[in-house]
């Protein structure tokens with residue numbers, strides 16, 4: 409029997425560790441740029457608590473974690489995504 413160990417990742421806002429499946433993943437994909445919940449490359453994770461995804465410093469934290477500038481296009485997509493969690 410194969411034991412499935414959950415992959416744990418840390419929320420960049422509250423710094424709490426969660427099962428990766430319960431986190432929103434933002435990836436700086438090598439080819440495609442910033443992607444949500446997909447892509448390969450440097451990633452940052454945010455938990456699905458309102459306190460975190462509405463964090464006023466989230467943009468700065470994300471940019472630091474992903475080492476790139478995030479534009480309004482990304483936050484449009486991001487806001488559409490988090491609208492599903494309410």
Ligand SMILES: [Zn+2]
Nearest residue numbers: 419422455460
């Ligand atoms: Zn969090």
